[in-house]
Amino acid sequence: MSRTALLCLAALAAALVYPLLVPNYLVNIGMLMLFTAFLGQSWNLAGGYAGQTSFGHVVFFGVGAYTSTILQVTYGWNPWLAWPIAMLAGGAVGWMIAVLSFRAGLRGSYFALITLAFAEVFRILANSVPFTRGGLGMLIKADQRPENFQFKDSIWIYYLALALCVISLLIAWQIARGRFGARLVAIRENEDAARALGIDVFAEKVKVLTLSGAMCAAGGTFYAQKYLYIDPSIAFGVDKSVEMLLVTMVGGAGTIFGPLIGSVALTVINEATRGLASVVPALKNVQPLSLVVYGVMLVLIVARLPDGLMGLFRRRPRHA
Amino acid sequence: MLEVRELSKSFGGLKAVDRASLDVRQGEIVGLIGPNGAGKTTLFAAIAGFHAPDSGRVAFEGRDITGLAPHRICAAGMVRTFQITQPFAKISVRQNIMVGAYLHTADRRLAAREAEAVAETVGMTEQLDQLGADLTVAGRKRLELARALATGPRLLLLDEVMAGLNPTEIVEIVGVIKGIRDAGITILLIEHVMQAVTSLAERVYVLNQGRMIAEGTPAAIADDPQVIEAYLGHGAAKVLRA
Numbered sequence: 001m002s003r004t005a006l007l008c009l010a011a012l013a014a015a016l017v018y019p020l021l022v023p024n025y026l027v028n029i030g031m032l033m034l035f036t037a038f039l040g041q042s043w044n045l046a047g048g049y050a051g052q053t054s055f056g057h058v059v060f061f062g063v064g065a066y067t068s069t070i071l072q073v074t075y076g077w078n079p080w081l082a083w084p085i086a087m088l089a090g091g092a093v094g095w096m097i098a099v100l101s102f103r104a105g106l107r108g109s110y111f112a113l114i115t116l117a118f119a120e121v122f123r124i125l126a127n128s129v130p131f132t133r134g135g136l137g138m139l140i141k142a143d144q145r146p147e148n149f150q151f152k153d154s155i156w157i158y159y160l161a162l163a164l165c166v167i168s169l170l171i172a173w174q175i176a177r178g179r180f181g182a183r184l185v186a187i188r189e190n191e192d193a194a195r196a197l198g199i200d201v202f203a204e205k206v207k208v209l210t211l212s213g214a215m216c217a218a219g220g221t222f223y224a225q226k227y228l229y230i231d232p233s234i235a236f237g238v239d240k241s242v243e244m245l246l247v248t249m250v251g252g253a254g255t256i257f258g259p260l261i262g263s264v265a266l267t268v269i270n271e272a273t274r275g276l277a278s279v280v281p282a283l284k285n286v287q288p289l290s291l292v293v294y295g296v297m298l299v300l301i302v303a304r305l306p307d308g309l310m311g312l313f314r315r316r317p318r319h320a
Numbered sequence: 321m322l323e324v325r326e327l328s329k330s331f332g333g334l335k336a337v338d339r340a341s342l343d344v345r346q347g348e349i350v351g352l353i354g355p356n357g358a359g360k361t362t363l364f365a366a367i368a369g370f371h372a373p374d375s376g377r378v379a380f381e382g383r384d385i386t387g388l389a390p391h392r393i394c395a396a397g398m399v400r401t402f403q404i405t406q407p408f409a410k411i412s413v414r415q416n417i418m419v420g421a422y423l424h425t426a427d428r429r430l431a432a433r434e435a436e437a438v439a440e441t442v443g444m445t446e447q448l449d450q451l452g453a454d455l456t457v458a459g460r461k462r463l464e465l466a467r468a469l470a471t472g473p474r475l476l477l478l479d480e481v482m483a484g485l486n487p488t489e490i491v492e493i494v495g496v497i498k499g500i501r502d503a504g505i506t507i508l509l510i511e512h513v514m515q516a517v518t519s520l521a522e523r524v525y526v527l528n529q530g531r532m533i534a535e536g537t538p539a540a541i542a543d544d545p546q547v548i549e550a551y552l553g554h555g556a557a558k559v560l561r562a
Binding site: 018085098177178182183185186189190192194195196197198200201254 | 370389390394395397401402406408409415425426431468471
């Protein structure tokens with residue numbers, strides 16, 4: 001345990017000095033890596049720990065992004081103040097989806113499909129209702145002041161992503177070691193047995209999806225403030241859902257560090273293949289090469305490493 | 321302590337349980353036996369809230385619990401185990417048992433301590449750090465028992481905890497079950513292994529084709545012609561008597 005703690009501190013120290021030592025584009029890549037780990041962690045709580053695999057987690061991301069952006073652009077709110085509201089909105093949508101689908105008794109792949117459907121419905125709605133400005137998307141006026149949630153120097157957005165990632169790790173850690181986490185795992189492993197042992201399966205699943213939705217929505221606001229533009233296909237596109245699911249599965253679903261490890265691995269692959277494609281002419285037309293590698297990796301992981309890359313580190317579970 | 325009155329449950333056209341009644345009194349070990357497909361597990365599931373009965377009434381400690389959700393019934397002090405064992409495969413035995421212990425405490429240390437104490441009761445101390453998936457059949461049966469015990473029940477419903485065990489293992493688990501009863505927990509058990517029922521239960525109910533056909537001491541039951549026929553077929557009682 002203390003070795004793990006030391007390792008964590010060392011990693012944190014490295015993450016803190018990293019942006020001071022590398023060129024700007026690498027700071028940006030590091031930021032994306034941490035941010036994706038954060039989104040992955042939100043997926044991991046519901047999909048990894050509780051086993052409620054979602055294909056449409058982007059719905060929370062999009063709701064968060066649109067809530068804060070609409071409050072800011074249309075109603076003139078300060079984005080920092082809009083942030084918690086965005087999280088509330090994401091949590092509310094998570095609660096609603098959970099109540100609707102779990103009341104109807106949807107499990108496994110049916111639940112996954114219904115989340116995908118919800119994300120699509122939200123995308124289409126965002127495309128057609130007036131207050132999102134439809135397919136035009138929403139532009140946030142550039143005004144690079146920290147009190148405005150915009151930063152001149154990208155190092156600050158990197159540190160913000162780092163903070164989000166650390167917070168998400170602490171949340172996962174706190175959940176995993178306590179009663180809530182034990183109950184989620186029990187539900188994932190066997191719902192009937194969980195029920196027999198006094199667990200209110202429905203309530204716990206609603207709770208975790210609400211929390212996961214709020215977390216993911218926080219990521220949506222962050223994204224909007226970083227790029228200052230969102231449209232329906234960015235905010236509710238299926239690729240973001242896949243990304244969250246992929247980093248978590250690759251790293252290790254239902255483990256604290258899974259999403260982070262997966263995000264690091266996929267970022268490295270992504271950058272490496274991009275580099276490779278620019279050097280090897282034959283690969284120039286295979287675009288994006290990273291997707292091919294992702295696909296192969298996912299197959300290998302599902303077949304050989306069901307516990308993800310974390311499974312390489314940890315053979316046996318440590319007892320509580 | 322437990323009162324089941326005229327309970328019926330059908331699946332489609334099949335009457336799995338047909339107006340079955342039974343009583344369990346505080347401190348007893350009561351057996352529920354019957355041939356394959358008699359409806360024992362269905363009756364259990366209906367008592368524990370897994371199936372809503374079509375009609376009839378279940379009362380636990382004087383309180384009507386008919387149709388209550390399983391987690392509420394468990395919280396009220398009655399817990400069931402499964403005939404087909406359902407271990408949480410990817411976590412350790414300790415964590416498995418802790419899930420049960422968490423019913424009454426949110427404190428991790430307390431739950432862990434509780435899990436260890438329960439593991440000792442059922443003789444699983446050695447296996448605490450094994451994965452649920454790695455247990456033998458006997459180990460899984462014990463884990464079912466341990467998890468249920470960890471919820472702190474006053475009435476334990478055991479569904480064939482001895483099926484699939486060898487004679488030595490049966491003797492061991494019979495000892496464990498007696499110990500549990502001596503600790504003050506009332507037990508209703510479904511069993512297939514006749515010898516186990518005779519050595520454990522003070523009273524036995526016999527279910528056949530969904531109906532309760534007999535009730536009494538194990539010795540009286542074994543002599544009941546209706547019971548013999550249920551197990552061995554029509555006319556068997558006459559043959560045996562001859």
